[in-house]
Amino acid sequence: MKSHQQAARLRQARQRRNRRVAIAAGAVVAFLGVVLAAQLTGGRAGPIAGPAADPSSPAASASAGGARAGEFAFVRRQHSDPMAVGAVDAPVVLVQWTDMRCPFCAVFNRETLPVLQREYVDTGKVRIEIHDVAFFGEQSEDGAVAARAAAEQGRFFEYLAAAYRDAPDKGHPDLPRERLVAFAEKAGVPDLGRFTADLDDAGLRAAARSSNSEAGRLGVTTVPFFVAGGTSLSGAQPIAVFRQYLDAAIAKAG
Structure with missing residues (x-):
């Protein structure tokens, strides 16, 4: 009797897992019409505040990678991008x-x-390139600034x-605020005095607000939200789903 019950539970667990994978595959949706419209109108995601991201800076212009042909405009591919990890020329x-x-x-x-x-990285x-949003109130924006x-x-x-x-x-x-500073200490931010002062930096807050507004304009309404290889993926999906998703994007990139 117990073995039958265990087998039934295993079947139910497999069915639930398969449903999650199917839902995840269905979540690889085309919000691309909205995004393409953004590209055609020259829209870009909010830049990182600071001299290195200033497009008028000759040094920044020399070092910036920029989206490749066929990539969306919100792909940055900038050298020394502190909100990105991985090779700037990754496929x-x-x-x-x-x-x-x-x-x-x-x-x-x-x-x-x-x-x-x-x-993968x-x-x-x-x-991997990060864009911040503030969907859950003022403290979300404070966290993005931090x-x-x-x-x-x-x-x-x-x-x-x-x-x-x-x-x-x-x-x-x-x-x-005190918790944001505590995170900085745990993260090994070297100059906590500068970090605390930067929490009130108008440029950083403007950049965070710009990123949030741009997400709305592109049709990003839920987080975490991902785009790779021309398709999107929503939610904290199982690692198997991410592997399938990224492998397909890599194969498409050639």
């Missing part, structure tokens, strides 16, 4: 939209991102890891 760029108060973004960062970095196949402040000192991904490591399994965490 595929995985663009992610994330919110500092999003529990599913935290799950992706903790469970899936390290695997993607090891299997470190092997030169994929570059992450950009950490990026100013080269600790962007370490800051995300520190914040998402402490995120609850459910609900949206509170991000008061």
Whole structure:
């Protein structure tokens, strides 16, 4: 009797897993009509605040990569981009939209991102570029500013890891100023005084607001949200789904 019950439970678990994969495959949807319209009108995602991202700077112009032919305009491919990881000339760029108060973004960062970095980024196949959004109120925007402040000192991904490591399994965490500073300390941001001052930097806040507005214009309404190889993927999907998704994008890139 027990063996029959165990077999039934295993079948149900497999069915649930298969449904999740099917849903994930269906989530690789074309929001591309909206995005293409953005490209045709010359739209770009909000730039990272700071001299290195200033398009009028000769040094920035010399070092910037920029989206390749056939890529969307929000793909940056910029050298020394503190909100990106991986080779600037990687065959595929995985663009992610994330919110500092999003529990599913935290799950992706903790469970899936390290695997993607090891299997795809470190092997030169994929570059990951982050765009921040503020879907869950003022503290989401404060978190985006804080992450950009950490990026100013080269600790962007370490800051995300520190914040998402402490995120609850459910609900949206509170991000008061003292907690944002505590994350910076955990992330190894070298100059905490500068970081704290940057939390009030008008340029960083304007950049975060611009990124959030651009996400809305492109049709990004949920997080985490990803685009690679001309298709999109929504949610903290299982690693098997991400492998299938990125392998297809790499094959398409040739």
